[in-house]
Amino acid sequence: MQSPVRQQPRVIIVGAGFGGLEAAKKLACEAVSLTVIDRTNYHLFQPLLYQVATAALSPADIAAPVRAILSKCRNVEVILAEVESVDVEARKVKTTDSIFDYDYLILATGARHSYFGHNEWEKLAPGLKSLEDAVELRRRILLAFEFAEKTTDEAARKAAMNFVIIGGGPTGVEMAGAIAEISRYTLSKDFRHIDPSQARVILIEGGPRLLGAYPEDLSESARKQLVELGVQVYTNARVTDITEAGVQMDGEFIPCRVKIWAAGNNASFVGKTVSASVDRVGRVVVNDDLTIPGHPEVQVIGDLANFSH
Ligand SMILES: Cc1cc2nc3c(=O)[nH]c(=O)nc-3n(C[C@H](O)[C@H](O)[C@H](O)COP(=O)(O)OP(=O)(O)OC[C@H]3O[C@@H](n4cnc5c(N)ncnc54)[C@H](O)[C@@H]3O)c2cc1C
Incomplete structure (x- = not known):
């Protein structure tokens, strides 16, 4: 699929949580063609989830539409899609219904719960x-x-x-x-x-x-x-x-x-598809500049990254 403003470097950010959205805000209106992919169309303020769970806040209070946050910059496109995998050799991101080419990739798909083998x-x-x-x-x-x-x-x-x-x-x-x-x-x-x-x-x-x-x-x-x-x-x-x-x-x-x-977390499965080492909870082991070994064009950030430098 073609990204907007094709002659500029194509940057894809997967995940519009804390890490991905911060990166997107920095790159919005810069000389890149930026595509932000998330499986939801809102940015979620997770620290206040417990207040929604106990009826002190309503869901809309802690969810902000990603499109609206980034709408001022014409170089940004927001895609609602679930990413299945990344092919770092071919520089492609595969979603459930499409494939996106990139020159640079920022992966920020966060973490989910882990039930220590008791998924039931x-x-x-x-x-x-x-x-x-x-x-x-x-x-x-x-x-x-x-x-x-x-x-x-x-x-x-x-x-x-x-x-x-x-x-x-x-x-x-x-x-x-x-x-x-x-x-x-x-x-x-x-x-x-x-x-x-x-x-x-x-x-x-x-x-x-x-x-x-x-x-x-x-x-x-x-x-x-x-x-x-x-x-x-x-x-x-x-x-x-x-x-x-x-x-x-x-x-x-x-x-x-x-x-x-509230007992355990595992990193998002997408990390396991980038052909880099992952730790016990599935976080991608990153270099000190957040890139992965052998791929200076790929950065992994936030809860998905194991940064131990
Ligand atoms: C209940 C709760 C309370 C917290 N309280 C605090 C706090 O008080 N202070 C603090 O510092 N931290 C807190 N945290 C932790 C903080 O929210 C995380 O560290 C932070 O959100 C991590 O940012 P991230 O960008 O790595 O991932 P996230 O913010 O989790 O964002 C990941 C994004 O990726 C998207 N995504 C995931 N998988 C896919 C996929 N396959 N395809 C497409 N999109 C995908 C998700 O929809 C999401 O938008 C809390 C977390 C929780 C759950």
Whole structure:
């Protein structure tokens, strides 16, 4: 497929997330023919996904149309498409319905959840990476309260009021805190047969502390604040099974309707197609200028890149 302003170098950016969009803004209105490809037509502000998942914000508040952001520069074309692979030798990007030639490529397709080989858990315990994930989690959380309000089965009511979050990194901590807040404050007066503030919010972390990648004093501060909100925090705890009925944590079975996965990430599969080394979680190992070995015309950025220089 032909890109606009053909005589200029053809640059393709795959992914209009934080990395790709920043690169696109720098190259927009420069002397290149720029094509931005993303499978969604909006740029998503992921740090506020948890607020959509807990109904504090609506989806449009955190999604901005990519076309509108880049529309002022005539050298930019935005394509809505899912990229399947990159052929770095032939310099081609293959989408589900087309092939694009490039002179320079910036790959920024980010990451998705990883269920450590238990892909069957994905439906039972969705993660929080996309707008669809956030809307689905919001639906499950709000419907759990509605179900608890209506049911006359005490065990089922209890299970509906148990919210289990697996993974004590930033996303898990934010989700646990936000669910505790809506149950203690936002929803506290809205029901007649249940007391939402009695919801049990359980945060399960496999490592010895929450926010393991951050300094210990921040972990401790997060733990304290969550406990003050009523969150039950388990560390050094392993989830060994997830079913419709609940979560098996070491020797204890926690009955619950809503389970949220915040325990692991894998880089986008597109990285594996560029014929470069990838690490344990699928990130492309890049040179110190973000290019890949043997291909100075290809850069990999953001969550897809393993930069260890
Ligand atoms: C819930 C949550 C909260 C976060 N909070 C913070 C925070 O507070 N502070 C912070 O610094 N970081 C935070 N992060 C991390 C931050 O959002 C990421 O590090 C950042 O988004 C990575 O940018 P990226 O450009 O590599 O990928 P992304 O921003 O994920 O963008 C990837 C883009 O590629 C597109 N794409 C993917 N695959 C394909 C394909 N095959 N074909 C076409 N398009 C594709 C996607 O649609 C997306 O637009 C958070 C992440 C999450 C999930």
